[in-house]
Amino acid sequence: MKLNQLLSANLRAMALGLSGIFAVANGLMAFGYDFSAKNKLEVEIFYNINPDGNTVTVTYGAEKYNATSIEIPQTVSHDGKEYTVTAIGQRAFENSFVRDIVLPNTITEIQNYAFAASKSLVNINYPASLKNIRRDAFSYTNITNGILPEGLEVVEESAFYGAAMDSLYLPKTLISIGKSSFERCQNISNLTIPGNLKIISKSAFTGCTKLTSVTIEEGVESLGVRPYDGTVFTGCPLKEIKFPSTLTYMGPSCFTGNKFTELVLPDNIKELGTSCFANSSELESIVFSKSMTELPNFVCESCPKLITVTIPEGIKKIGMNVFKGASLLSHVNFPESLTEIETAALGHIGIVDFTFPKNLTYIGSQMFENCENLTELVIPSTIKEIKNSAFSRCSNLRKITLPEELEVLGNSAFQYCSSLTDVNIPANIKELPESAFSDCSGLQKIVIPEGITEIKRYAFMGCSSLTDIELPKSLTMIRATVISGCKSLRNLIIHQNVSLIEQHAFDGCEAIEEIHLQRAVLPESPMAQGWLVNRPVINADNNCTLYVPKGSVESYQESQYWNSFKNIVEEEYAEALNYQLSFPYSLTGGQILVNGEVAKGGIKEFEMGSDIVISTTAKDGYHLRALLVNGKDVTAEMEDGSYTIRNIDANYTVDAEFAENPFILSLFMANGGSLDVDVEKRGTFTCVIVPEEGWKINTVTFNGSDVTSELTEDNRYTTPAITRNSVLRVTFEDMNSAIGSIDYDATSVKVTVDNGGEVRIEGVEAGNPVRAYSVDGRLAGQVTSNGDVDVINLSQHGIYLIQTPGKTFKIQY
Template sequence: MQKNYFKTWWTAMLMLLACTGVHAYDFEKDGIYYNVTSLTDLTVEVTCEEEYASENSYRGDIVIPEQVEWNGKTFTVTGIGASCFSYAELSSIQLPETLTSIGSSAFISCPIQSIKIPDNVKSIESYAFSGCRIKSITLPNGLKELPFCIFQGCGQLENIIIPNSVERIGSNAFSNCDTLKSIQLSQELLTIEQEAFMYCTSLETITIPANVATIESRAFSHSTSLSSVTFLTNKMESFNTDWFTGCTSLTTVTVPEGVKRITSYGSDKCTSLTSIQLPETLEEIQNGAFNQCENLTSVTLNAVVPPAVEYETFHLNTYLNATLYVPKGCKQRYQDAENWNSFSQIIETDYVPQATCALTVKASGNGSVSYSNGENVNNGSRTWSVPTNSTVRLSVSPDSGYEAYVKTIQADGSETTEKASYNLTVEIKESDVTVEVTFKKITVALTIQQAESGCVEMEVEYGQACTVRIRPEDGWRIHSVTFDGTDYTSVLDEDNRFTTPTLYEDASLNVAFEQDGNGISSLSSSPVKVYAQNGRLVVEQVGTGSEICIYDSAGRTVKTLDAQGGRTETSLPTGQVYIVKTVGKTVKIAL
């Protein structure tokens, strides 16, 4: 009983809501209803009087202000809320320049015939104008996308200009706009989603801009007046023939350069299609792609190498009645190619393909090489066809701690090897070129200057540290340890071990020894410091005028200096060991 009672009560409430409506606003001013969207920024959006009401209360001509007063505060109008004017009997509407967004279904099935959207609007949500009677609309610069079903079923819209800021046209955006005759697409457009222009039965021509890389299925299907499509883009790798399913007025299709494959979805009911032109880049036509185009009389191919094709790609009538046009000098290749040889007539054209060479890139080790089309090679090889007498740029990306070495091999066997930077330029002349990129672990040199003749050089892996243990000879002890000119003497552990900082480039470690004081404490407490820095001898903490004597390892005098106070330095031949004597110190050091 309780369940039945609750169900009956809830049904009654829904009926009551549908008839009477529920308040959906925070306040009303001059016949317009508002919801507060931010008390911090003092912003509002326009909304409707009631949710779930049987009809919209807005009528006639509407002017929305930029600001509105309420409760002693001034609010800025920045939004049109979801379903705000849906089904409203509006004659006209003026939107404020402060507007930044329009919600979903905001004007659905609204009878207004024209509207200008301010340039500050950056977001328009799905179904916003679906089913409207608009004949003209001005869209804002700065808008990035036209979302799902935004203009679906706008039965009086005849033409529209898409601002150049728009990068995506969502699915069904203009579907069933059966009066749309012309549309100018954004020059920055990247993507046209599925069924975007389906059933645009008055659309006669359309130009696809140069940046478009993706068109999804049935994009222009059943646009029965569409007779001409111009592709300015060369950024698409796939071409779907189902884009034009049911386009009964389409007579010719030119597939743009750059396309590698034509899909198998099929261009059903393209009964007027008589000619197709296919690009030099084409590698594959999938089965059934043109099987429904039984009235084809001309198939023109610019590809030197016959693309892979199945027999049922074309209708039987095409094989019997159409002429296959191929590049000059390529007829025999097509006569020998499976299924292309089913064409009853193959004729060479005057088209001379651009001369190309093979660029093979091989990469091994920890890193990758990117070709200009975005394809990567990582522990493998790829080959591309590139124009002769051209320049190709490769991006070389070693993993952290690795560097790249490049060997470039010309067709005649000549080769060059170099260490590669991140950007590699390859000159393509008139023959094939192979580029081999090897990624190797970086090593850095740690040079250890000893108080002996010569030095020790160690190889250390890039990004690693190195630990050395210092052992003075009898009668000597450690005076100073400097790493790239910085004193690290104080960080030695009890076993006189020193660990370098992380090594990212070549570095030097210099150790100086002083004579053991044989128990005389004054020697050990002397503040004098002797060390090497940037190939020069530095002496610190010797009073002004005190004598500094420098000898070679055989005891011969090399130089005598008068201390300058605080810091005294001098240049000496490097690669030698010197004995430095001054107040309270005898130090042995190598430069």
């Protein structure tokens, strides 16, 4: 007896679940069934007993069913018990060779993949008892019968995906169809959707390439599920559709690729998904529902025959590219309720004019981009902002009037508007953005009003016909490549408030002959970003003369960013100008002060006619060596430590040199006093020592070290490099002393003295007296020689005579 027949009812439920699981390994299929029995045509059919113990489900056996025709019986007997057949089991006939199958009127369910991929299956009946058709039950089959029975309630996901049925009837009892349930059923031509189907799932009929007519009955509320599910009829060449009054939502791409020529959406429609009617190649007109508040992104994109659009009052928002590609759409009337517009709302269409709704305060990014039929437009005073690329590539736009109330102009707003010859720029705009009018090759004249402070990069780049551009006095900066490629521009006046002109600002201005830069203070010229390399504001092969204020020409000629002009000449201006003082970026040993404030490196501006007081402060251990103005040493002209430039009318360069404070070299000789000499740090000092008549040099010491042997023949001595305060001392001996009466060599006696008054006497024979006398004859000290080094300590500074046997020495302490 089979194992399943021995299980209890609960275990049978578990066994049934397991019996539907299969796996492929090494080309073999694991399978399980409770019993098999032959039908009246002797075809063996396999069954699993259901948990109720009274019904069975048709399942698969060891091999695929390969009979041409199979009739499933209503009942089947096994081991003396009769069972009712109620279901076709999961994958029971998957990939089988059956062509015709007859189902009994006891079948309530056709399970997952029951007949999937059975390419031979053509004919089947759907019994009146059928309630559920599960996932992929008939996917990729060639069944022709699509007349589903009344009583059927559920058709699950992909149930008939790719099936070949040539007609489809959905019973009124149907309450649910899963996503892609009838996708790619390419032979269906018409369809009625019953009202019990409140929601039509995603892609339910996608790719039904012959479906031309659909009736949606009352009760249906939604085509797709909010917010992302849609594509219900994507790729269906629908020509006719009937909407119910209950329908409120049609999801994304719901009707993409249809063949409608006219569409009137009922006023019960509240919401459309993105691209709902995109790629409607035959659509000529559409009327949107009065219950809608928004036209979603791409709603009618790529509708090349669209001519008429009716947008009702109540619409507040227009999505991006709603009519993109509608080259025949020449007029669009937006309702007064409109307040918000997304990117490229009307881009790439055939619009020739436009009336702005009163509640709209801005023109969105790319709103009219590539509208090649737009020739003239007046922007109303309600518009405060024009966003990026709003009119970009409107190649036939000849005239546009901007309101004085306009405050913001976006990047590339009019880029590539090649027919635009002139445009008014409102005074409320404070800056011209990047590429605002770039490549407007027909633009001839532009007046930039007072109030604008900055022109950003590429603003007029490629405006090849531009001959006249008037810059305001309020302008403070001109970015790189602003007028690059303006081949017809011959002269330019730049006022003195422009403190920044980037490198490459005048690249490609081949015809420019004069630039009048009314600024003595050099504008900053920072390197432009990206691919632009570090080089001057104009190419070296130019034919342009740069005119600058009197007193500033040398500053421009010395600048690496401005010296590439063919000529730089001075001219006088009636207006008061500012002039500059240039300072070094770093100084060693001190600082420069201008009008009492530290002058940091770079440039400092001053009003014409000002008096400028320049002073210096030295760091500890340093002193001012020289103050330089325009390269001239003016140190001697400083009064009370300051130098004044009076009534400034030119640019000046100011520099200062600081040196380390010197060391003091004290010279001590027997001359009645010492001499202090300043010696630069690490410098040397040379002196010639000349004894008085009757005296000669005895010893020379430098910082206590005996350097007598370093004297030259002419008694010249040079110190080593001095790295601290130092002392040079000389002692002298009396050449007239009587030395003949003594018994030792008195010429070998040496006398030295240090800073503390310690006198050291060497070379005196032991037992002989050594005495120290002041110049007034007072005995200052005495000692009896020990024959080695004798010491006498002097208590007061002065000149002393050191008397030894046979020799007298003169020293200073």
